[in-house]
Amino acid sequence: MEMLDKVLQRIDDDLNASLDRLFALLRIESISTDPAYNESCRAAADWLANELDSLGFDADARQTGGQPMVVGHDRDPGGNLHVLFYGHYDVQPVDPLSEWSAPPFEPALATAADGSKQIRARGACDDKGQLMTFLEACRAWKAVAGKLPLRVSIIFEGEEESGSASLEPFLQANADELRSDVALVCDTGMWDRGQPAITTMLRGLVGNEIIVTGPSRDLHSGGYGGAARNPLHVLSDVVAALHNENGRVMIPDFYEGVDELPAEIKAQWDGLDFDGDEFLEGVGLSIPAGESGRSVLEQIWARPTCEVNGIYGGYTGDGFKTVIPSKASAKVSFRLVGSQNPEQLRERFQAFVRERIPSDCQVEFLSHGASPALRLPFDGPYLQRARRALAEEWGTEPAITGGGGSIPVVGSFKRLLGMDSLMVGFGLDDDRIHSPNEKYELSSFHGGTRSWARIIAALAEEGS
């Protein structure tokens, strides 16, 4: 029997004890946003540091400006590849409590109508259940092989649900200690109940605000209408010019750095059990609004966007006022993919806008953040090994997914530590994270633990 098979066997045999440990963690009411639960957060951090210590890690729960940060380093690594595993021990508040069918901090294993077993508690999925899949995989490896075949470090955050204020300062202050070859982030989901997923791309974001000034003061449209430039018209012209009728963004060189998907990934996405019509129907729409000729998945994962998030100007209360306003504003954001350069894009956008402002009007710009897209190279070793490991565990190729939004820690790892992240998680869309009656499928917990055991083995292989 190969070592990995023995580790997997150990995981299966130890499942009930693993659940007991998870339940112990789930009982701790670690709601980070509410100061009334600060002691519970400290207790959860201590509990995890203690677990890590008992698994052979040098670990402690370190003070921050907010909730403690748990850091651990394996005392006796069995390989050279250094991975940093990330999870978070804090959970969302539980209100409205009346909508829970059982107390949120009294975890239980329940059988659903379809016969599946579910772990029910606040944090069962997000993120205590998820982070424990990795800990239990490490435990099994150590129990069977004595050592992990990698050099494993761990960081558990306690403020993910409340803004992560301490995360970046902590990463900056401890960069040398934490910098590893790759980060393993377990806070995402499976494609569906039977198919795992690896999130390999997250779109970047550039936020801008335009303020167009026309007349020097608000004017009466009776006295000036027809002669005075209306900044709402100017702004609408600018916004309308941002896209052509095929949904393409018209800023010159906007698509520089946007790569076509590898044919293999594109084929996989086309084959995924995803119905773009259904996705849009869920929000009352039926016509994909983005670039024509692109699937909905491409539009939300792999293509850049330009989106107006707010417009404001003139009279907006009830009734009517015949005003030509002095100013009109729009908040415009871009989702970035590939190697699009945020600052360059901002400049191109501003130039595009300036060109369209009549010479007797003014435009100001406010900047609201800029982050590049993140992606794990498709052909790099980490992704390829994790794919293989997951395929072997689940009997089907993992979906290589994108994420339309951002996962802040992944950006922080990249920017502050120069690390890519392998995002693998086992949540399901119906896990009700952040809502009453949160659950985590036993199959997610068990399969997730086995998956990490396999990924650990795969990552440890040289030259594959």
Next chain:
Amino acid sequence: MEMLDKVLQRIDDDLNASLDRLFALLRIESISTDPAYNESCRAAADWLANELDSLGFDADARQTGGQPMVVGHDRDPGGNLHVLFYGHYDVQPVDPLSEWSAPPFEPALATAADGSKQIRARGACDDKGQLMTFLEACRAWKAVAGKLPLRVSIIFEGEEESGSASLEPFLQANADELRSDVALVCDTGMWDRGQPAITTMLRGLVGNEIIVTGPSRDLHSGGYGGAARNPLHVLSDVVAALHNENGRVMIPDFYEGVDELPAEIKAQWDGLDFDGDEFLEGVGLSIPAGESGRSVLEQIWARPTCEVNGIYGGYTGDGFKTVIPSKASAKVSFRLVGSQNPEQLRERFQAFVRERIPSDCQVEFLSHGASPALRLPFDGPYLQRARRALAEEWGTEPAITGGGGSIPVVGSFKRLLGMDSLMVGFGLDDDRIHSPNEKYELSSFHGGTRSWARIIAALAEEGS
């Protein structure tokens, strides 16, 4: 000596006594919007009714739901043409009182730096000084000729500065009594110190609100951006499509009912001492925004407009939110000229918008009022006679002006009594109406009284 010359002589000789009477009216603190001054408003109405009575009118100050309405009919008319003169005895509040260089209700004749004499008081121009020009003209006619050569009725409103709530119900209830051949409205201004003006056109107004709904709820732009239709984009496309690059409104048949100005009027406007550049510079602009090939005066007086008065949608607070909103709204108004039909225009606008709404989005419309343009026929007898009278008095042709905004009473007269209005007034742009230190030039008061004496004579002429 002709009769008219004698009347004018009488006006000149009686100027000081005329001023005493005006000052008596100016001393009454008839601020209509503040209930604390209700008794003063009643006093002003009674004072006027008493004056009319002493001039040979059947007159009284009639109760309304608000301030009294003064109505008078000449007991002994000397002609058949029936005119209804309109003015208002109520005034604006006086705050901030500290900015007045003399108490607002203690009228005085002062000499300005340029040597001109000014009547200083709240209401000196708007509208007590103006309405008294007509009363004093009637007084001189009666004193000299015994009778007015017309059948004169008078209505003095007391709520012009506070919304005119009682005006329309009063006109409706007394339509048969008040309906005349033409209304004389004295609440406008001269072109400048040396040139009188007749306002002959007022633009109409159609107010609309568009509410575009895209997704059934607000969406996160990370998860949906690129695939989900953004109603702010839809709305901006609609607004941008409303005008072409030459400032023309693109709604089909929008210009139906819009006539070209008579060449004579156009030539007069081109010759007026009006600097479009200066007009725009006053509000920080330099490029006329309306239809190209039209002068600024045409744009604001004689051409219809489509103006967005407010846009609202998405996140509009400080900072940024990556939202694709469910709804976006715009308030859009049209200024109408000529015989443009308000309801037809509204329908055409709505059809234009509907055509541009993607089939998976919805649009709702709210209506905010609709009034047609008003105009005194250029070639009708009243305008021609008044032009001649004013030209004789001031030694220069009166400017035939338009008004970009509305003067509600003129619309009410047209709609409820079927009467056109001849708008002649003697205010100047620097009279500071509604502001501290309101004044009326003695030349306006004296020349205005003489002007009405001449207009009365001119209107009385048969067949000219």
